[in-house]
Amino acid sequence: MSRFVSPDVREGAAADIARFARRGTREERSLSANAASSNVAPVSAKVGAAKAASPHASADEKPDLTTKPAHRYVPNSALVLFLLDFVFLGIAQAGLFGGIGGRLDIHNPVQLWLLVFASLGVYLSFLYAAGCYRRDTLVNFATATSRLSVALGFSAVVVLLLMHFVMNLLFPDAILFRSVSRSATIAFLGMGISLCAGLYSRVLFFAMARRHWFRRRVMIVGTGSRALYLYNLLNSDTQRQLTELAFLPEVMIGGEETQIPAALRNSVLTVSGKNVETLASELLVDEVVVAVDEQRGLALEGLLPWKTNGIPVFEFNAFIERETGRVDLRWLELSYLLFSSGFQIRLMDALMKRTLDIFISAVALLVALPVLIISAVAILVEDFGPVVYRQTRVTLGGRTFWIYKLRTMRTDAEKFGAQWAEADDPRITRVGRILRRTRVDEIPQLFNVLIGQMSLVGPRPERPMFVDDLSKKIRLYDLRHNVKSGLTGWAQINYPYGASEEDARRKLEYDLYYMKNYSLLRDISIMLQTFRVLIWPQGVR
Numbered sequence: 001m002s003r004f005v006s007p008d009v010r011e012g013a014a015a016d017i018a019r020f021a022r023r024g025t026r027e028e029r030s031l032s033a034n035a036a037s038s039n040v041a042p043v044s045a046k047v048g049a050a051k052a053a054s055p056h057a058s059a060d061e062k063p064d065l066t067t068k069p070a071h072r073y074v075p076n077s078a079l080v081l082f083l084l085d086f087v088f089l090g091i092a093q094a095g096l097f098g099g100i101g102g103r104l105d106i107h108n109p110v111q112l113w114l115l116v117f118a119s120l121g122v123y124l125s126f127l128y129a130a131g132c133y134r135r136d137t138l139v140n141f142a143t144a145t146s147r148l149s150v151a152l153g154f155s156a157v158v159v160l161l162l163m164h165f166v167m168n169l170l171f172p173d174a175i176l177f178r179s180v181s182r183s184a185t186i187a188f189l190g191m192g193i194s195l196c197a198g199l200y201s202r203v204l205f206f207a208m209a210r211r212h213w214f215r216r217r218v219m220i221v222g223t224g225s226r227a228l229y230l231y232n233l234l235n236s237d238t239q240r241q242l243t244e245l246a247f248l249p250e251v252m253i254g255g256e257e258t259q260i261p262a263a264l265r266n267s268v269l270t271v272s273g274k275n276v277e278t279l280a281s282e283l284l285v286d287e288v289v290v291a292v293d294e295q296r297g298l299a300l301e302g303l304l305p306w307k308t309n310g311i312p313v314f315e316f317n318a319f320i321e322r323e324t325g326r327v328d329l330r331w332l333e334l335s336y337l338l339f340s341s342g343f344q345i346r347l348m349d350a351l352m353k354r355t356l357d358i359f360i361s362a363v364a365l366l367v368a369l370p371v372l373i374i375s376a377v378a379i380l381v382e383d384f385g386p387v388v389y390r391q392t393r394v395t396l397g398g399r400t401f402w403i404y405k406l407r408t409m410r411t412d413a414e415k416f417g418a419q420w421a422e423a424d425d426p427r428i429t430r431v432g433r434i435l436r437r438t439r440v441d442e443i444p445q446l447f448n449v450l451i452g453q454m455s456l457v458g459p460r461p462e463r464p465m466f467v468d469d470l471s472k473k474i475r476l477y478d479l480r481h482n483v484k485s486g487l488t489g490w491a492q493i494n495y496p497y498g499a500s501e502e503d504a505r506r507k508l509e510y511d512l513y514y515m516k517n518y519s520l521l522r523d524i525s526i527m528l529q530t531f532r533v534l535i536w537p538q539g540v541r
Helices: 013-019 027-038 042-054 078-102 107-127 141-168 180-210 225-234 261-268 278-281 301-306 317-323 335-341 346-383 431-436 444-449 464-473 477-482 490-494 501-516 518-534
Strands: 218-219 243-248 288-290 313-315 388-394 400-406 455-457 486-488
Touching: 078 107, 078 180, 107 141, 107 518, 141 180, 141 518, 180 317, 218 225, 218 388, 218 431, 225 243, 225 261, 225 317, 243 261, 278 464, 288 301, 288 317, 301 313, 313 317, 346 400, 346 431, 346 444, 346 455, 346 464, 346 518, 388 464, 444 486, 455 518, 464 501, 477 501, 486 518, 490 518
Parallel strands: 218 243, 218 288, 288 313, 455 486
Antiparallel strands: 388 400
16 A cells, blocks of 8 residues: 555545555556557546546636645654764763763863864764765765764864864863873774764664655656656665655646656556545645646646645756756756746855855965975976966856966877866876875965955856857856856766766756855855865866
8 A cells, every 4th residue: 555645545445546556456567568558558547537527627616725635744864864963973972071081181061061062063064074964875874884984084183183272272271182192092082982873873864764764755746758857866876765756647737648658657646536636635745746748728726735734846847956956957947047036145145255265265275385385396396397277267257367276287288279188188197196186286276266266166167268169059058157166166066077068068057056046054065065075086087
């Protein structure tokens, strides 16, 4: 029996409306096989009957908007794991410092709790930066544990520096903070205990996931090409375990009957003799998505019982945007971008963004100065060429500027003109390959950020000749120049290095999402998650 059906009708004949054929009867599957040759869905006859019984079949009849669908709460999986980490890592840190605080000469409760919350804040920040709460981590235990270990390892180093150089200034009389060896011992001991606590929280989280605590029940209205796209999207490796799908024929809301793709036939609801308002009271649905190919003539008021009772009803493009974190150009309707909210940066947001750019770029340049000096010496030793390389790039408003990078290619790399970097590009030097893999070659761009030519977060700037070419081939490409280009960005943390027209199109989809959903908090989130890209580089060339 499908979980889409509410408990009060599980025993009745109405339960038949919500069976998936993957769980359905042998008779339904037999009908599917017989109908496959004619390319007609096995439920088409029942759908036709449903259309006749629907209140939309008569213009004089009105839907019953007082129908109340069953509603349940589905916890956010990332938030649940974060709260588990907060509780278990907090208990671990409090137990560690509280248990041996006396031996460490920590007799002041202010010192104790400041140490607990400071270390906990560092641990959680690195867990987030390492991608421990991303969807691909939430469905794979091996990925979850490996990222946990790396994040806590870097956290221990930061906790050590925090204890010895910051807390030593606040509490100069505390022996723990003055002694490097004691600070290192407590930092790495705390890392070990936190690792055990983090593993326990993940074991508990995945036990919840196996019981489907986080699985959404999504009803997709439509059985055409858009519905098929959502079917393939939501059955990907990162989505399959968190989503349960069912498809409602578009005739139920006044649309034209369509030939149902073979992949969807086993997931289409059998709705003989039912209407949308009746389904609203009988189905356990967490979200509704309208994915109808032909939208003219639809009677959408039948979906109001879900919407008005707290069950989200999504337009197709809005649902894709939320699920993928990008604006899908393949299906994009310009009216969606035009009439949906977003693309607004208030004056206060712009001032705070610029302040953050100046502060972080100035501090980062000072911290990275030794790395820059060592890299410059290595470049000189290899081929005695110039250390810094500059290129013309395009930024806000289509303006061009000189971008600065450490040179990673031979001095004659562009004797035949500008070209995309390729995998294992022979023009890259041995030192340059290391600098590119570690992203050290990007450090001089902090100077571009400091003087206001770039921002820390934004679309990556491209060369003018590539911009001219891509603007002719990719629609809306020029929109990415409505914001200042960035050192890192939403596309950079979600998509590997790209060196083709298709890669540029996909990165534009992420850039449009960033521009549409801009917030200072998102900028900070992107800067933190850049750590994951630095540790696990994908497609660096």
